[in-house]
Amino acid sequence: MASQDTIRFISERCDGCGDCMTACAKAKGSASRVAIVAGSDGGWEMALCRQCGDPKCVANCPAGALDKHRDSGIVDWFKDLCVDCHLCTVGCVYGGIVFDPAAGHVQKCDMCDGSPACVPACDKGALEHLSAAGRLHEIHADKEDMFVPGLSACQGCNSELLIRHTMRRIGRNSVVAAPPGCIPGMGTVGYNGQTGAKMPIFHPLLTNTAAMLGGVKRQYERKGRDVTVVALAGDGGAVDVGFQSLSGAAERGERVLFICVDNEGYMNTGMQASGSTTFGSWTSTTPVGEIGRGKSTDGKYLPQLLMGHGCAYVATASTAFLDDYHAKLEKALEASRTGFAYLHVHAPCPTGWRFPAAMTTEVCRRQVETNFVTLWEFTPEDGLCFTRGVGRPRPVSDYVGMIGKYKHLGPAELERIQASVHRRVEVLQGFRRRSTAAG
Amino acid sequence: MNQLVNSSRKIVCDGNEAAARAVVLARPDVVSVFPITPQSSLVESLSQFVADGVLTAELINAEGEHSVLSALQGACLAGARTYTATSGPGLAFMFEPYIRTPGLRLPMVVSLVTRDMLSPQCVWGGQQDAMTVRECGWIQVYCENVQEVLDTVIMAFKLAEHKDVLLPVNVCHDGNYLSYAVSRIELPAAEMVDGFLGEPDVNWHIALDPDRPMAVDPLTGGTGPGGAASFVGYRKSQVRGMANALEVFSDIHVEWGERFGRHWAPLVEEYRLEDADYAIVTIGSMTGAGKDAVDAARERGEKVGLIKVKTYRPFPRDAIIAALGKVKAAGIVDRSVSFAWDCGPLHQDVMTTLFASPHRLALVGFIGGLAGADITSEHFQRVIELTAQAARGDVSASPIWLNEHD
Structure with missing residues (x-):
């Protein structure tokens, strides 16, 4: 369980419309960094970076081009250090970091500076922006x-x-x-x-x-x-x-x-x-x-x-x-x-x-x-x-x-x-x- | 006593069972136990009473005496009437929560089935355990016989819970001689004891209760603002509660006598003292043999009486002075020693008390009955002879060890 920010996908609410992908592409000016894909049970799944607590993409990177940020918990990708080996994409089981042919390198979600564009774009409520602090606040603030x-x-x-x-x-x-x-x-x-x-x-x-x-x-x-x-x-x-x-x-x-x-x-x-x-x-x-x-x-x-x-x-x-x-x-x-x-x-x-x-x-x-x-x-x-x-x-x-x-x-x-x-x-x-x- | 003043019945039991039956009658909420010789049969009886549904208290079979008293502290703070019993090494192990209980003003009743302290290793009766804790702030009363054990355990709840007292009470009965000695006693009817004791109200002054949230026993004292005054205030009221116990316990004995027809001396009993030239002073179960020896000496024309100390803490100074004021010499028999004073603790207290009185008399100190040894009529005969000799001006060196050659 991540202790910091992540995006939660609730598959039973998703109808596969793709509005999230559109919002992401628009926000980033490139290919979407999230992808709605067909699930094995006829529903939908989402390829998305979970900002893992123990990120395998980071562990796999031989160049130090990926790092989990100490404060935000976001897994950052550094273009200047990347050697385009794509080992990170092999490490991630969520499809959270993938090669973007148009851009010529890998891309991944960066949580849009703490306000992910995809989340409000989904009118089905299939996406939730979760942070530990936010979750705890919601439960205990009152x-x-x-x-x-x-x-x-x-x-x-x-x-x-x-x-x-x-x-x-x-x-x-x-x-x-x-x-x-x-x-x-x-x-x-x-x-x-x-x-x-x-x-x-x-x-x-x-x-x-x-x-x-x-x-x-x-x-x-x-x-x-x-x-x-x-x-x-x-x-x-x-x-x-x-x-x-x-x-x-x-x-x-x-x-x-x-x-x-x-x-x-x-x-x-x-x-x-x-x-x-x-x-x-x-x-x-x-x-x-x-x-x-x-x-x-x-x-x-x-x-x-x-x-x-x-x-x-x-x-x-x-x-x-x-x-x-x-x-x-x-x-x-x-x-x-x-x-x-x-x-x-x-x-x-x-x-x-x-x-x-x-x-x-x-x-x-x-x-x-x-x-x-x-x-x-x-x-x-x-x-x-x-x-x-x-x-x-x-x-x-x-x-x-x-x-x-x-x-x-x-x-x-x-x-x-x-x-x-x-x-x-x-x-x-x-x-x-x-x-x-x-x- | 031939005429029953209530629906009491007569039974035959030992002192441990009598204490357990008194507990049943007192209807405590929580009882916690850990067995130790010579107390074990007392807590076995309590456990059986719970198993039989005779006693409906929560029974906590704790893993040691330290937790026994700790659990009772918690229960008492939550409003429970509480009871346990222990002996010797068990009391020593209990000491840390024990010494804290009076300062918390928790009105518990704890029987001490008295036992001599090791080493030398021993499992037999003697009052060294109870006497060792005589300066801890607990009220201590000593019983003479099985009936007095039963009556006093019940009265102790009323004493402990009295709002002018609010202190824990040790009811001491001698290991071996009272724990296992069997007598015929009268068992009061439960509803009469209910009427005598009333409902427990033990945590009106200090409580762990979400309905009355408070911090119980925050740090107090030190040199910070108000610290000293606050600590002194608590300590002074504790000492006052102790002093109040003498009068309160006396009143309780009067009420007990009225309701149940048995009249015990609450503080100090004077036996055949009216015209006595000299007296022996006793505490606990030895008093029975002492009275027999006094009776025998009286038949020989000796003008001897007996002073039995029942309430030992607080020390009944006025009653002791009044009793000793009637005689020219006293022989004090202790069942334990004061290591500091080369005498018995009771002897030491009597000496201290007499300093507050203009009356001077010869005192002879005796130590007997250690580690289960018997103090027989023959031993008391010797006590009487040496006290008579002291009354004539020939005072023996104290202490005299009664069982030294047994």
């Missing part, structure tokens, strides 16, 4: 932001983004627990009689969030009231001292939604290492010195452990893929009506990991592109399903190189990280159901 404007998270922190999105969706009929960590630290629970939240919120112990919420839920169930109970916990309150109560509540199937916002350490109190801190990481308790080389062991991978607890739903998520997160949040909320639901959201920390605040979303994306973070969901019925493919990842050095906490690492250590990334993907693939795992 919902109330459940936190005050003045939360004091660090610049570039994606936890604030995450909790605002989450609670905007869940709304007031909820009880939230935010154990000690960055989330209460930014003022959600409050100080001296003032609060940063509009729904009931509690500052439980670092150790007892899941058990405490289980008790809240049981009482509301007893009273016949449908209240959503949510944990907004850090990794310490889930992976480390919070693990026992989390494990127990999951095993009991308490009707709780537990969200772990994993910034791989105790960032709120000065970047001490946690069980979730990954191998090689500098932290204030795994420092780098004459002898020290950062954390000497791998991080504990909690979402995998939760699969062994009989949870109704377990998923991982990244804020670089917010529509994926929202889809999982929906499923997790539904699952938490009948059992324990667990969401593990990766939260790179610009302050504690040493990267520029403006880079957070790019770091999140790179984690996923390198398989350092994988996006998947698990239910006992369907097993594990990757919600973003794990084939052909970028080398993990593309991610590690962005982060200051890894800057002391040498080739051998990088190799170890790369090997453990591969191993984890293999292990996760083993959780797929046999029937779907085939191939």
Whole structure:
């Protein structure tokens, strides 16, 4: 699923009139870059660039003439660099980039500077201009932001983004627990009689969030009231001292939604290492010195452990893929009506990991592109399903190189990280159901 | 007591079952349990009552005592009347949420089936667990016998939930001697207990409820504006609630006596003290043997009485001063130790209390009954002899370890 702009074709609405092609040709002063073609079932299909998240045309280009733009997400073609080999057209399964004999080179959709001419030209409604932000805005814009404007998270922190999105969706009929960590630290629970939240919120112990919420839920169930109970916990309150109560509540199937916002350490109190801190990481308790080389062991991978607890739903998520997160949040909320639901959201920390605040979303994306973070969901019925493919990842050095906490690492250590990334993907693939795992 | 004042019935059970039956009568909303010796049969009884539909509470079989109390905190914040029980190492594991509960002003009832603390490794009774947490802000009351366990667990809910108190209550009954000792007791009729306790109203002051959204326990204190005053305000009201418990619990005992015909001393019981020259001071189940020893000594012409401490936290200073004001010497028997003071905790509290009184008397400290050891009539006979000797001016060095040669 693309996280940025794309055009959606709804084939059942298309009558093959070709108005879109006319509009495109007119807008571009050349042959149309979209093409209506006969579908195999007697309907119509559209050859169109999807502005893929993982574009094969770019991967195939030997000349660097195609590139996915960092900000817009649009796959750009550069005439000056193109060597007319047409390998890009072989890579694209959508017919989104094709040779134009009249022009003498390939052509592709460039989204018309954010306002594609084809979309309004279609009076059948068969074309929709989709952007992740637009989609999310459409669904959530009218919902109330459940936190005050003045939360004091660090610049570039994606936890604030995450909790605002989450609670905007869940709304007031909820009880939230935010154990000690960055989330209460930014003022959600409050100080001296003032609060940063509009729904009931509690500052439980670092150790007892899941058990405490289980008790809240049981009482509301007893009273016949449908209240959503949510944990907004850090990794310490889930992976480390919070693990026992989390494990127990999951095993009991308490009707709780537990969200772990994993910034791989105790960032709120000065970047001490946690069980979730990954191998090689500098932290204030795994420092780098004459002898020290950062954390000497791998991080504990909690979402995998939760699969062994009989949870109704377990998923991982990244804020670089917010529509994926929202889809999982929906499923997790539904699952938490009948059992324990667990969401593990990766939260790179610009302050504690040493990267520029403006880079957070790019770091999140790179984690996923390198398989350092994988996006998947698990239910006992369907097993594990990757919600973003794990084939052909970028080398993990593309991610590690962005982060200051890894800057002391040498080739051998990088190799170890790369090997453990591969191993984890293999292990996760083993959780797929046999029937779907085939191939 | 021969004439039934209500539709109560008589049954035979041990202290653990009596506590469980009291819980049934108190109709809690949420009960969370984790078994530990010597409390296990109590939570087994509760589980069976739930399985039989006798107790309709939500039962949470948590994975440890830490989660037991945490789940109850959540339930209580959502408006539930709550109960659990624990012992020794279980209480130690529960400590983190335990010490937070009074500050949250959550009116829970938790039975402590008292057990000595390891190490040395032991699974037997002793009050070291309860005494270790005597300064955590929980109300602590100690029971003498199985009937008192049942009556006190019910009364404890009324005490905890009283709006002038709003604090959690530990009802302590001695491991082994009360947990497993079987007696004939009177079981009050359910509707009479309903009338006595009323509907729970436990989270009117602090709640996790979408109908009354609030931040529960935001950071308080520090040197920021109003921080210190705010924290002091909370702490002071907590201390005041604790102090209020003495009078409230006394009133509750009067009402209990009127409704159910059993009159227990709420704070301190004075036994044969009117004309006594000296007294022994007891706490918990040892009191029974102590009273027998006092009776026997009285028959020999000894002018000895007994002071039983029921409410230990808050410490009933005025009642202790009033009782000790009648005698010239006291022998204080503890079932645990104060490591800091080379005496028993009760002994230490009595000494502290006497400083506020002009009355001076000789005190002798005894420590007995550790790790399941019995404190027999013979042991109490020795206590009485040494206290009598102290009353005559010959005060033995304390503490005297009653089971040292057993």
